[in-house]
Amino acid sequence: MFTWPAGGPSEAERGVTSFTSQLTQALPQHAQALPSLPSRGSGILHKYGAQHLEERRVGLQRWLAAVLLDSMWGNVEAAREWCVD
Numbered sequence: 001m002f003t004w005p006a007g008g009p010s011e012a013e014r015g016v017t018s019f020t021s022q023l024t025q026a027l028p029q030h031a032q033a034l035p036s037l038p039s040r041g042s043g044i045l046h047k048y049g050a051q052h053l054e055e056r057r058v059g060l061q062r063w064l065a066a067v068l069l070d071s072m073w074g075n076v077e078a079a080r081e082w083c084v085d
Helices: 015-027 027-033 052-068 079-082
Strands: none
Touching: 015 027, 015 052, 015 079, 052 079
16 A cells, blocks of 8 residues: 555555566467567666656556557456456
8 A cells, every 4th residue: 555645545456567467478479569568767766756757657658558459458358357447
């Protein structure tokens, strides 16, 4: 559990890395075709800097849209469950 800067608590139950694992387990023969995730960056100051976090957020949104709109990856049950649950 963590607290958002605005104050409300939230539980991080699933991350993008676990989502990619579920997708590649569902279609192991196509694992190389899954788009690469955007860089997390390195270094504590860079990794949590406002500019890097915004770039990462935009990159993750684009990545998720590309995966869900792809006819192969978007039809995997794990993709529907991850987005709906």
